[in-house]
Amino acid sequence: MDRRSFLRAAVPGSVLLSTCLGREPSGDDDPRRPGDEEPFPLTRHGIEFERSLDAVEDIGLDPGGTVTNDLIAGIEDGTLLRFPTGRFRWDPGARVEDCDRVGFLGSPLGTTIEVPAGTNERLLRIEDAAEITFENFAVDQTNEDAVGSFVLWGRDALHVENVRFRGRANRADRREPSAFNIKILDPDGVGTVRNWVDRTGSGWANYNGSNGRIGALVRDGHLGTLQFVDCDLREFGNNALYTSRCQGNVQVIDSYFENNNVASVRIGGEGSFAEGCRFVVSESRYEGPRENEDEAFHMRGVLIEDSHEDFGQKDAGAAVRDCSFLVEENPTGAPAIEVWSNGRSLSVDDTTIRYDAAGPSVIRRENYGSKGRHPPGESPRWLRLESVDVDGDGEVRRIVDLRDADGSRVRDCCLRLPRSEGNGINVVRSADVVIENTAVEVAGTAVVGEESDPVVDLRAECEGE
DSSP states (O other), X not given: OOHHHHHHTOXXXXXXXXXXXXXXXXXXXOSOOTTOOOSXXXXXXXXXOSEXXXXXXXXXXXXXXXXXXXXXXXXXXXXXXXOOSEEEEEOTTEEEOSOSEEEEEOOTTOEEEEOOTTOOSOSEEEEEEEEEEEXXXXXXXXXXXXOOOEEEEEEEEEEEEEEEEESOOOOTTOOOOOSEEEEEOSTTOEEEEEEEXXXXXXXXXXXXXXXSOOSEEOOTTOOSXXXXXXXXXXXXXXXXEEOSSSSSXXXXXXXXXXSOSSOSEXXXXXXXXXXXXXXEEEGGGOOSOOOSTTSSOOOOXXXXXXXXXXXXXXXXOEEEESOEEEEESOTTOOOSEEEOTTOOOEEEEEEEEEEOSEESOSEEEOOSSOBXXXXXXXXXXXXXXXXXXXXXXXXXXXXXXXXXXXXXXXXXXXXXXXXXXXXXXXXXXXXXXXXXXXXXXXXXXXXXXXXXXXXXXXXXXXXXX
């Protein structure tokens, strides 16, 4: 369907413009007559739409047909476009421009977006809308070299819900754009991504010089608060949530992550946290392609960085709360939690880590220094662990590694890797470090200080034993 056909196809009661000028309906064409019942709820997640259109009944799209770029470009400001149950091929490269409010709503019974073979261009690009919704879609990328991806930048509000990707984004050329590139452009804006599922993101080691598949990329220009809730993301070659290099907040809640390269959750700064999440690294659970594993391949659960060459440092204060980690047969030997040298402070509370792999450490705070072109994370650089339990059959050089981490605290923790020949807590060039009411069970030394004099008050064993 071309653009003119799209505009002609609107039934009486639908008000469409060729561009998103935001014109209010006139008295003659306003479908909202006094006493009329609203045919479909026009408020979703606090976003108020002026009209709701059915892609088949109102627009004339054939069930099972192709969603063309002209159809997308013809959407009028304030429109919620609804797709019925069915399968729709979606042409790549579609843009929505000059719209303040726009929504795409699939059927709860099943609306599938088919990604054409060979596609690695964005299926939908919205870069400057005030409010956006995108809900109830299955993204089928099982065609050869098909990669589904979306750019959604909202100024004030963004809501993505019930989106599931099918098929592995694993192109022969290994260039795979992120599933979502999303931002909240206003500092007071809020966005939510809820119940997003992708269990075969790409090849788990397909980093490809940072061109590998990312789950959600949140970069410079994100100024508001973005929450990921009840998501399930697995096997991405270049971070499941790559959200550390932005100015805004990223909050990850009640979500599941498995076998993601670089990190499952990559955050930084005050207002950003992971809470109630489950992180798993397990080689035996991975059935995808085994290639590129000699390149940049490090599977961490959570990675922290705060300092960026282009926009300076974020306020310190990232957090991990009430999370659980399971690290088995990790072929990369990476920590479960790591703070990079350009990271600042991190608090970890009420968290359990089962570590059965071999590696340098379970929780690591890197030394003071630049990370590539990004400057060091300045003070505060502390790592504070409270009510953190580490257990398992892993072999590490030390359980907790603190470097250039003045003001760090380890309180009420149980750190137990009885089969490990390494040490418990390594404190390097760090002043004002306190370790108290903590049990450490390793074959090596419980606490080692290098150019440091930590205050140490250990208990004999973990509580309840």
